[in-house]
Amino acid sequence: MKITNQKLTRNQEIVLNLLENSGEPLKAYTILSDTQKKGIKAPTQVYRALDKLIEIGKVHKIESKNSYVACNISNCTAMTSTSFLICEKCEKVTELEKENLKSFFGGISERLNFEYSDHNLEIFGFCNTCK
Amino acid sequence: MKITNQKLTRNQEIVLNLLENSGEPLKAYTILSDTQKKGIKAPTQVYRALDKLIEIGKVHKIESKNSYVACNISNCTAMTSTSFLICEKCEKVTELEKENLKSFFGGISERLNFEYSDHNLEIFGFCNTCK
DNA sequence: AGTAACAATGTTATAATATAACATTTATGA
DNA sequence: TCATAAATGTTATATTATAACATTGTTACT
Numbered sequence: 001m002k003i004t005n006q007k008l009t010r011n012q013e014i015v016l017n018l019l020e021n022s023g024e025p026l027k028a029y030t031i032l033s034d035t036q037k038k039g040i041k042a043p044t045q046v047y048r049a050l051d052k053l054i055e056i057g058k059v060h061k062i063e064s065k066n067s068y069v070a071c072n073i074s075n076c077t078a079m080t081s082t083s084f085l086i087c088e089k090c091e092k093v094t095e096l097e098k099e100n101l102k103s104f105f106g107g108i109s110e111r112l113n114f115e116y117s118d119h120n121l122e123i124f125g126f127c128n129t130c131k
Numbered sequence: 132m133k134i135t136n137q138k139l140t141r142n143q144e145i146v147l148n149l150l151e152n153s154g155e156p157l158k159a160y161t162i163l164s165d166t167q168k169k170g171i172k173a174p175t176q177v178y179r180a181l182d183k184l185i186e187i188g189k190v191h192k193i194e195s196k197n198s199y200v201a202c203n204i205s206n207c208t209a210m211t212s213t214s215f216l217i218c219e220k221c222e223k224v225t226e227l228e229k230e231n232l233k234s235f236f237g238g239i240s241e242r243l244n245f246e247y248s249d250h251n252l253e254i255f256g257f258c259n260t261c262k
Numbered sequence: 263a264g265t266a267a268c269a270a271t272g273t274t275a276t277a278a279t280a281t282a283a284c285a286t287t288t289a290t291g292a
Numbered sequence: 293t294c295a296t297a298a299a300t301g302t303t304a305t306a307t308t309a310t311a312a313c314a315t316t317g318t319t320a321c322t
Contacts, residue, residue, distance in 0.1 A: 009289090009299060028279070042302065047280065052299090063194040064251055066279065066308095085245045096239070105254050108227070114216045115262040118255040120195055123236050124248055131246040140270060140317095159308065173273065178309065183270090197279095197308065 008053075014038045015049040016058055016070060025067035025093055054080070062086070062093060064122050073097050081118045087127035094127070139184075145169050146180040147189055147201060156198035156224055185211070193217065193224060195253050204228050214252040220261035227252070 008016060014035050019026060026034070032046045040046060050068055053059035057079040059068050065086075071078070073095060083096035101121065109116035125131075139147060145166050150157060157165070163177045171177060181199055184190035188210040190199050196217075202209070204226060214227035232252065240247035256262075 011300075043280070044282090044302080045300075048299075063253075085240065085243060087245075088248065094243070094245070096243075105252075109216065109254055109256060112216065112225070112227075113259040114218075114225070114254070115257040116254060117219065117257070120251075120253045120255075121236075122194075122251045123240055123245070124250065125240060126246040126248070128244040142271075174309070175273080175311090176271075179270080 009049075011040060011045055011049045012052055014040060015046060016053055019059060019068060019070035020072075022070075024091065025062050025065060025069040027065075027067045031068070060084075060095070062122065063120055065091075069093055069095075071095065079118075081120075083119070083121040083123075085123050085125070085127070087130050088124050089126055089130035092127050092129075096121075140180075142171060142176055142180045143183055145171060146177060147184055150190060150199060150201035151203075153201075155222065156193050156196060156200040158196075158198045162199070191215075191226070193253065194251055196222075200224055200226075202226065210249075212249045212251075214250070214254075216254050216256070216258070218258035218261050219255050220257055223258050223260075225258070 015031055018031060018034055028043065028046050028050065031050075032040060032043055035046070050059060050061075054061060054068075057071060057076050059070055060078070060082045061068055062084060076095075076097075078095075078097075081102055083101050085094040085096065087093075101119070102116075105119050106116040146162055149162060149165055159174065159177050159181065162181075163171060163174055166177070181190060181192075185192060185199075188202060188207050190201055191209070191213045192199055193215060207226075207228075209226075209228075212233055214232050216225040216227065218224075232250070233247075236250050237247040
């Protein structure tokens with residue numbers, strides 16, 4: 001668990017703490033029901049917190065699963081350029097961090113006359129434990 | 132427009148023709164309303180056709196947009212391993228075809244002790260026209 | 263041709279995911 | 293301290309997707 005999450009508002013902290021303690025991606029409505037005892041009562045509140053957390057790079061969305069995961073990379077600069085390994089058996093998600101994919105995809109884009117700004121990469125397969 | 136789409140059923144052909152003629156990704160409920168005159172009346176019918184078309188590789192889903200696009204690559208072998216350039220301005224989508232990304236991602240996966248099976252890559256930015 | 267097996271369809275209902283709209287409260291800074 | 297912007301609370305609704313089940317169409321084997 002991280003030290004402090006300064007600058008976050010109450011609802012943002014509640015949602016981020018849940019995701020960090022969970023260690024796995026959660027769905028918005030799971031977050032909602034898991035935070036009701038803390039005072040979050042409506043989907044809007046969850047989505048608003050998620051939007052902000054995504055914006056500042058603390059949370060990423062797994063598009064293919066409609067789920068949300070806390071970023072465990074210190075000083076993650078990925079923001080909205082994210083890359084994951086997703087196990088099809090246990091659903092474990094690992095964020096790729098040192099692969100320099102931004103420049104790789106930037107290069108591919110450039111050759112196709114396309115101006116890269118972000119990417120979303122989801123690699124599916126089997127993790128070490130499940131394969 | 133393609134020659135014939137043998138083996139496809141009626142609803143599958145209706146949906147695929149719409150997507151092919153459209154040339155851009157469409158949402159399921161847009162497909163529904165655009166095919167009602169052809170007899171498709173319920174979401175289930177659209178989603179069933181899409182599922183099958185995706186399974187055989189004729190259609191891919193753009194996960195981040197909840198939309199569906201006909202594959203314009205002849206003899207596309209990507210099936211569920213797909214890679215797209217997506218223009219953030221005009222929403223134009225280009226499928227990457229010759230980049231050999233499967234083996235690239237397979238390599239990354241292997242080094243992380245992960246058994247690759249598929250991937251979904253969405254690169255966002257600005258196309259030639261919009262940049 | 264008859265028929266068993268299976269795939270696709272039609273139909274109704276509902277689940278799951280996400281946003282709109284607006285009044286109120288809280289933080290921030292000149 | 294006052295103006296402003298941001299975040300919240302709340303209700304309602306929009307959007308995306310699936311469940312369930314009865315019916316029809318296809319296939320292929322005899």
